[in-house]
Amino acid sequence: MDSRPAAEHSAAARLDTSALTEPLAASELPSPSRSTSARSMLALMFTFLAAGAGATWRFFPLDPDGGPRATLGWLAIGLVLAAFCFWLARAVAGKDRARNELRHRLSRFLATNRRTLLLDVPDPHVPGELFTQGAGRVATELVRWTAHGPAELANYRFAVRRGKASRVFNGGYLAVRTLAPLPDLFLEPARPKGVIRRQRLRPPTSFRPVPINSPEGRTYTLWSEPGQASDVAAALTPELLSLLGRRAADLEIVARTAVVYSASPLVTADPALWAWIDDIVAELQTHEPGERSHLMPE
Structure with a gap:
């Protein structure tokens, strides 16, 4: 025994875990920091767009005098790159929101439990x-x-x-x-x-x-x-x-x-x-x- x-x-059992699970209103969450993550995201997007445009021009050259077909080709490439950057930005923003919510919950939970x-x-x-x-x-x-x-x-x-x-x-x-x-x-x-x-x-x-x-x-x-x-x-x-x-x-x-x-x-x-x-x-x-x-x- x-x-x-x-x-x-x-x-x-003595832990008060209510702050970890209770619903949160959007107004309760502090505004996420935009300084580091936003700058990093913008730099990554511009780098990717520049690299994609450069690689396309190098390996799949389009005649600038090729008329509508060349224009449509560049437009399609631009849309694909923009769509990828948009998806990437949403993914990073979602991760930042999740981390922001976790840290907010943790700060309340730990303050309650003297940690x-x-x-x-x-x-x-x-x-x-x-x-x-x-x-x-x-x-x-x-x-x-x-x-x-x-x-x-x-x-x-x-x-x-x-x-x-x-x-x-x-x-x-x-x-x-x-x-x-x-x-x-x-x-x-x-x-x-x-x-x-x-x-x-x-x-x-x-x-x-x-x-x-x-x-x-x-x-x-x-x-x-x-x-x-x-x-x-x-x-x-x-x-x-x-x-x-x-x-x-x-x-x-x-x-x-x-x-x-x-x-x-x-x-x-x-x-x-x-x-x-x-x-x-x-x-x-x-x-x-x-x-x-x-x-x-x-």
Whole structure:
């Protein structure tokens, strides 16, 4: 039987999530910023139109003295390019509106629940292998609060180049300061492929892999120092493994910080996702130092 207090079991239930789901009138939303996104969109449209016109003239030359046929040809090309630019502008505007609404909902939700929202934070200072990867690292929506200890949640993006190909990571992380000094480790699900394998994060060369299973039968690969496998596995409670399995999340523990990696954004308007996040934090910060015999002494 779980001996944790009922208050800790209901940590997620205490969240007021009404601001995430209640209807919003258009007048409630702040006017979107037009400076950066609008200039970028106009520059992209003009660049595309110029490139399209230049490529057409180069590869499909039309005789300017060709009469109505040449005029109709240029008109058709112009209409196609204009239609594409119009579609692109609507797509970008729709994305901006969705982000504007999300941030408005988040600001109200987090203020109600005494959490802090920061926007577009470059190079977040979090221990973990993921935060050494790629270029242009930025936490687009970053949330900080204190449960039993500090916690940080963010949507995280960076670009990584491998050979001639370039990929953008657009996921999330949850960093939790543990109350007790847990051993350093990497934990990744066998299936589906998680962030650790997708981003080719490398555990320290001294770590060795050991398979472990969750209560539901999900298989994980646990990387840790040789000789510590049993102690490290004991630090991963069945409840924690079950919670990680719900979202196929990876886990790295380093410098007394547990970092949960997600291949998809974590700062959203989904109340169920926020409940899962608070359950993870409660599980990682439940035990005081000395409550578990397998933990390293302070």
